[in-house]
Amino acid sequence: MMKKINLVEMLVVICVSYTILSLVNAGLALAMGKNTISAMNSFTMVLWTSIGVGILYMHQYFERWSPLVMIIAQYIIAMGLVFGSLLLESQYIELHPMAYRDAFRSFTIPYIIGAAIYYIYIFREAKRQNELLQEIKNKKS
Template sequence: MRILRGVEIPIAICISYTILSMVNVIIDLLRGRASGSHYNSIAMLLLCTIAVLVLSIHHLFDEWSPVVMIIIQYVIAMGLVLLLVFISSFFTEVSEGGYKDIIISFTVPYMIGAFIYYSSVFRSAKRQDRLIQEINSGREK
């Protein structure tokens, strides 16, 4: 399976952040609201970083089934997100439903991103298996 390495990780973070920022701006425009604060932009960047880093370590869980691996990664990511909100509560006030809101706000884009990421990973693995089979069948002849 393909592993994100080196410069690919910051590129994936930047692409994710840009897409989420644009979706957020469009939703705000459609609702007639002003865009979020700078704190929201920084939080979104940190959340994108957590998601990309957690998804990029999937190779550490290869011995488990894909479903278990995906659940473990989600739990790790959500734990880091909740830790981020807890730490930020020392610097700024977290609204009454803030933890519930962040769980929903993180889970939906994370699941979409994870679906896209794992689809490409599994497609790549199938392609590699097919190439290995072609090489092996060529040796047998």
């Protein structure tokens, strides 16, 4: 039986992730002497953060696959959505010639870090639950 996605928890993770990414982005911009943080960048960052967190939270729909295939499939779907958002954005504004390359780099690095943290938590939680089940089985014997 598939567990229900906790939307409130997911929203909290999106907000925390967005805040961390915004602070890191602002710190890097200041360190490099740039002032490039615009409203459009902020909206793009929250959209991409939501895509990344949303895809990770849907891992239960991919559980029948091996963990490596699941992780790769989730990344490909997330990257497709990011590139799709750029394609949509390009219909309204002119994108920088390196927009897709920059988007790949800007999304991939935080996504890998976030996915690593998320999956370490998930796998530890699964291990803990398996240990609890084993304890229960041993007590019944």
